[in-house]
Amino acid sequence: MEKRQEDVHEALCHYFPEGGWQLEHNTTGYSHVTIFVNVPAGSFVLRIYQPHGKLYRIKKEHAYLNQLSCVKGLSFTFPKIVPSLKGETFIPLSNGLHATLFERIPGSSPDYLNLDHWKSMGIATAEVLKAFGTIKTESIPEITISEMLYNFYLPLNRENFVKQVKDSVLADEYSEVMDLMVKEADLVEKALASAKLPVQVIHGDLHSNNYLMFDGKVSGVVDFEFTKPAWRVMDVAAALCYTGPDSDSVDYMACVDPFAAGFCEKGELTEEEINVIPLVIKLRYVSLFVATINWHSREKTESSLRANKLILEVGSNVIPWVNESAEKIVQAFTSRMKSRSRE
Numbered sequence: 001m002e003k004r005q006e007d008v009h010e011a012l013c014h015y016f017p018e019g020g021w022q023l024e025h026n027t028t029g030y031s032h033v034t035i036f037v038n039v040p041a042g043s044f045v046l047r048i049y050q051p052h053g054k055l056y057r058i059k060k061e062h063a064y065l066n067q068l069s070c071v072k073g074l075s076f077t078f079p080k081i082v083p084s085l086k087g088e089t090f091i092p093l094s095n096g097l098h099a100t101l102f103e104r105i106p107g108s109s110p111d112y113l114n115l116d117h118w119k120s121m122g123i124a125t126a127e128v129l130k131a132f133g134t135i136k137t138e139s140i141p142e143i144t145i146s147e148m149l150y151n152f153y154l155p156l157n158r159e160n161f162v163k164q165v166k167d168s169v170l171a172d173e174y175s176e177v178m179d180l181m182v183k184e185a186d187l188v189e190k191a192l193a194s195a196k197l198p199v200q201v202i203h204g205d206l207h208s209n210n211y212l213m214f215d216g217k218v219s220g221v222v223d224f225e226f227t228k229p230a231w232r233v234m235d236v237a238a239a240l241c242y243t244g245p246d247s248d249s250v251d252y253m254a255c256v257d258p259f260a261a262g263f264c265e266k267g268e269l270t271e272e273e274i275n276v277i278p279l280v281i282k283l284r285y286v287s288l289f290v291a292t293i294n295w296h297s298r299e300k301t302e303s304s305l306r307a308n309k310l311i312l313e314v315g316s317n318v319i320p321w322v323n324e325s326a327e328k329i330v331q332a333f334t335s336r337m338k339s340r341s342r343e
Contacts, residue, residue: 107212122262
């Protein structure tokens with residue numbers, strides 16, 4: 001904690017050399033450290049990128065945010081980077097890490113049990129996809145199921161994935177759900193091998209904690225670490241498949257219906273995209289499991305272990321539900337898209 005305070009002080013001196021800041025709250029997520037900072041000029045968010053936050057990825061994230069800042073007419077706000085006194089968008093710290101200051105967007109995480117929040121997230125997701133569809137990039141690569149499954153978050157191949165599962169410290173405690181993940185990886189890979197799905201730059205990690213809610217509506221969408229070209233429908237699936245560590249108490253279908261209602265007011269998906277939403281929800285979980293088991297295999301930190309456990313625990317609830325409810329999930333979107341087309 002003392003070392004973190006030193007990092008914060010070093011970073012903030014590049015923005016507020018006179019000092020006088022107050023640290024309202026700080027969190028250590030699974031990826032990076034986020035700290036809320038209050039000064040007389042306003043409220044800000046300091047992000048300290050951890051070692052896996054490579055500089056080229058930070059620069060790419062900032063380039064995407066710069067393009068998104070030009071999108072008009074959104075009902076919410078994307079993060080706005082605050083330049084340092086020297087005009088820098090990121091600060092290199094003496095320990096080799098980097099930090100960036102953002103304007104603070106009012107709001108907090110959604111209430112998973114509030115169905116109005118789910119509808120608002122559906123509306124915002126439609127806007128996110130349209131906004132990201134305006135991003136210009138040098139080229140859009142061909143995206144395969146193998147790329148989505150084994151290389152989306154951290155690169156791995158199936159052989160090493162299976163080996164890491166067998167060698168995992170969690171292999172005994174979570175053997176049943178790990179076997180389920182390996183089985184679903186093969187099923188999803190086969191089912192989506194010939195899929196022809198629209199590709200664009202997407203958020204890449206649009207789970208519910210990356211929405212901010214204020215006065216009952218989405219006020220902001222944050223965390224662009226995994227923004228890249230990929231299957232467009234992945235953002236829809238990601239928004240639907242994370243409901244926090246207490247996910248066993250959530251009625252998933254009750255959440256899907258208002259989300260779909262909100263999304264289908266203005267959102268666009270092809271018929272094939274809608275039909276594969278259940279498969280892509282499972283793809284999201286398996287790809288996260290691939291990434292977290294690879295992360296823990298490399299670093300063996302408490303954070304990587306917690307992330308691995310969370311994906312297994314939530315996935316053990318979500319994947320069986322998707323298998324049982326696939327037709328209902330598809331119908332939630334199909335019926336509303338058809339109703340809109342008749343209007």
